[in-house]
Amino acid sequence: DTLRARALPCAGLVLARGHRVDVNLFSLHAFYLNRLARCFLGASNRRRPNPVTGFDPRDDVDLAALTHVAPGTDAGNAVPQRPVHIVNAALNLTTSNDLAWQERMAASFTMTPFHSGFGLPAGPLAERYARTDLHRRERPDGALHLATAMAISGAAASPNMGFHTSSAVAFLMAMFNLRLGWWMPNPGRADAWRQDTPTFSTAYLLRELLGQTDERATCVYLSDGGHFDNMGLYELVRRRGRYIVVCDAEQDAGYLFAGMGDAVRKCRIDFGAEIEIDLDGMRAAGGRRHVAVGHIRYAPEHPHGARGCGAPDAPAEARVGTLVYLKASTHADDRLPADV
Numbered sequence: 073d074t075l076r077a078r079a080l081p082c083a084g085l086v087l088a089r090g091h092r093v094d095v096n097l098f099s100l101h102a103f104y105l106n107r108l109a110r111c112f113l114g115a116s117n118r119r120r121p122n123p124v125t126g127f128d129p130r131d132d133v134d135l136a137a138l139t140h141v142a143p144g145t146d147a148g149n150a151v152p153q154r155p156v157h158i159v160n161a162a163l164n165l166t167t168s169n170d171l172a173w174q175e176r177m178a179a180s181f182t183m184t185p186f187h188s189g190f191g192l193p194a195g196p197l198a199e200r201y202a203r204t205d206l207h208r209r210e211r212p213d214g215a216l217h218l219a220t221a222m223a224i225s226g227a228a229a230s231p232n233m234g235f236h237t238s239s240a241v242a243f244l245m246a247m248f249n250l251r252l253g254w255w256m257p258n259p260g261r262a263d264a265w266r267q268d269t270p271t272f273s274t275a276y277l278l279r280e281l282l283g284q285t286d287e288r289a290t291c292v293y294l295s296d297g298g299h300f301d302n303m304g305l306y307e308l309v310r311r312r313g314r315y316i317v318v319c320d321a322e323q324d325a326g327y328l329f330a331g332m333g334d335a336v337r338k339c340r341i342d343f344g345a346e347i348e349i350d351l352d353g354m355r356a357a358g359g360r361r362h363v364a365v366g367h368i369r370y371a372p373e374h375p376h377g378a379r380g381c382g383a384p385d386a387p388a389e390a391r392v393g394t395l396v397y398l399k400a401s402t403h404a405d406d407r408l409p410a411d412v
Contacts, residue, residue, distance in 0.1 A: 095273035099251040109219035136205035138185040159183040159221040160297035164232040164285040178234030178300040183221040189259035200260030227252035234299030246281040253295040302331040321400040327355040344371030359401040368393035
């Protein structure tokens with residue numbers, strides 16, 4: 073009886089918390105987001121910050137607003153600004169029913185001015201995209217903002233980290249609230265995408281705690297894009313780019329090129345694209361050589377293109393692309409300044 077008397081109030085508190093406390097706001101994500109917005113977006117604004125917090129809500133911009141309407145046309149003919157923003161995140165699939173994705177434990181999730189979502193190259197859930205401008209409620213601050221997309225894309229410290237997910241680590245990180253990831257309404261469900269966050273936070277916190285994430289729930293769990301593809305190459309190959317520049321800033325003292333190799337493998341499996349690039353010269357130079365040029369030979373068919381991603385498919389004749397690979401590195405012979 074004593075145990076029951078104590079358990080009932082605790083259960084009531086948990087239920088009340090689940091409905092009143094936002095699982096996304098009750099984390100480090102908001103702090104990280106505000107710092108990114110202040111540093112990279114607010115720096116170009118004439119700011120009128122709050123005298124207490126130092127933040128200005130106008131530092132951030134609506135992701136769907138990064139479009140351009142040509143003179144003499146209506147808003148329905150809007151096109152993305154150039155360059156097109158394709159913000160990459162990792163959709164965590166630690167408990168997916170699709171056997172092909174259980175090894176990766178993540179898929180690519182993109183956020184663009186027009187569409188946001190994910191496309192799995194195989195299975196019945198091949199495309200789940202929704203218009204980004206639908207991701208809002210009655211008030212304007214319900215929109216998907218650029219700083220939110222940036223913070224999700226850089227959420228490296230997360231209980232669920234794609235292939236790197238560990239049940240024990242997920243439990244400890246969630247218990248200590250070391251959570252930069254984000255629960256995003258599932259774009260494949262029309263009844264969910266217009267929401268901002270989960271309606272019952274406790275259930276999703278438990279899923280995060282236990283490493284139980286998939287693509288079927290009302291909300292999907294997103295983390296750092298590097299938990300799926302650290303190069304950002306995968307989505308550009310999906311769009312059959314003619315000229316792609318990859319900037320690799322991974323910690324790679326041994327010149328193993330693990331991130332690049334992983335991206336090449338996934339592009340071959342999912343899109344049939346063969347990437348031919350010689351990185352041995354960069355390895356042999358030991359940091360003195362910073363660039364390599366290769367070629368991307370696209371498959372004749374393009375069954376898993378970028379439809380719904382806010383970028384049109386490349387024309388049929390685009391069969392070979394150029395890949396310029398830049399490797400961030402330093403070397404004693406570079407005569408770098410002392411501070412570097």
